[in-house]
Amino acid sequence: MAVPYLGEKRETDGRPRVVAHRGASALQPEHTLAAYTTAFDLGVDGIECDVRLTADHHLVCVHDRRADRTSNGKGVISTLELARLEELDWASWKALDDGTDPEEADSDPGRGRILTLRRLLDSLTSQRQELLTLIETKHPTRYGGLVERQLVTALRDFGLTSGDLPQMPHARVMSFSLLALVRMRGLAPRVPLVYLVEQSTPRLSWDGSLPAGVDIVGLDMRIVRRTPALVRAHQRRGHEVYVWTVNDPEDVERCADLGVDVIISDRPRDVMALLD
Template sequence: MRCLLLAMLLGACAMSANAQLIVAHRGASHTAPENTLAAFRLAWEEGADGIEGDFYLSADNQIVCIHDKDTERTAGKKLIVEESSLEQLRALDVGSWKDAKYKGEKIPTLAEVLETVPEGKRMIIELKSGPEIVEPLQKVLADTDVPKDKMLIIAFDADTVLLCKRKMPEIKVHWLTGYKKSQFGAWNPSLAKVVQTLRASGADGLGSNGKPDVFNEDFILRLKSAGLGEFHVWTIDDPKVAKFYIDQGAYGITTNRPGWLRKELGEALEKPAGS
């Protein structure tokens, strides 16, 4: 039994050994307005290995890049994204709230974001809408030059994960979850629930918020022993926490400050995972 567990762990570590990615959360969002072309381009300038963006389906079936279900926080005017047309959404300024120099930044489409991805870099697509976004997503991804093995789709909704895997089995998909502590001190979801959902959805891995007090070495070890060792973490702007997850073999570290974090981590990014 111990030999079997060791073999599984070695396999999981080998899978992640060369995949220590610095992923820009909504672009280089510490400096530039999140989920805009300016933020994504800055992320590439800062040396990010990949970018992560949030995507909703608009009322006219266009896939647009925005985190919130409405536009009030980033545009100062409230439109419900899924009830608005692309034309209505594109009329908004989503840059000025961050800095006057970004005035006029528009909500981009997924196709526009994909066009920024340099050769060899990665695109992480977080789906905020439900399963209805999958068919339009297929069409957009069929027309991009970004290779399928450089894409990762992520979603909190397990049904959306399942449909993505059925329709696009060649693209990796991670199920996302955060953790909340119950009044009795137990973390929810439990490890058993996480494993159950990953298996039922057909997910290739797990995306977790980086809370070392719950998503810790023991939790990760048990995931690996269940054959579900691929994971990425968000949103990590602390080099010590990032280093911890690198040592655990993370597929990717999602951060608001890709250039700064890469500089802070230095040689840690060059070492094999788990060393």
């Protein structure tokens, strides 16, 4: 069942809304608070993040199963406690290309700090804007449904489980896991769900159908390039279409021509400039 829209949408003049993938991750280290505040300053329509549970059951914004790629530490996120993750540097691996003075960036004590979902939601709600907030739960994980239960608790604490409200973030929960979406539907039926689809997604339907209770599809850009008719198939069924990860100008143009609802990009500044 579609969730009623209670607030006013940000004005986009009919163009796709632009969502910052892991924050403005081409400009700042992904999933850091700096990546998201940079995205806010750019005037994006929304942000996207991935969440994982730590060993002591805190939700942190990290894409990979391991800490190795985006920090100076090692190990599986789900086996490490938040205190240990907070000891790591989550920013220095990223070479900044936005003109920021490296010494100035390094002098910010919070720049390399791991970002918890609660800290991100606090920053989002303080914007007092109806920013689209896409939260992907990563599966498989040793914690199973605890991920969704902890996520709903956090969303409820910030008033984000009652549908889209004025001057509040508009939360959407995404997953490649159909079971995760079923859990969310039971725990927070007014939070819209996004079924993420890539070429290898089990039970992929090419007729535009989605699982019961899901009205938004998240399509891999590679699928859109190969099978643009799939976008039309979903549109005919009244589904919103989100596309990830859209960084190339040709792909931006393709998405705009197809009339997708949301473009998710590492380079939101460039995408907005192309669309405008």
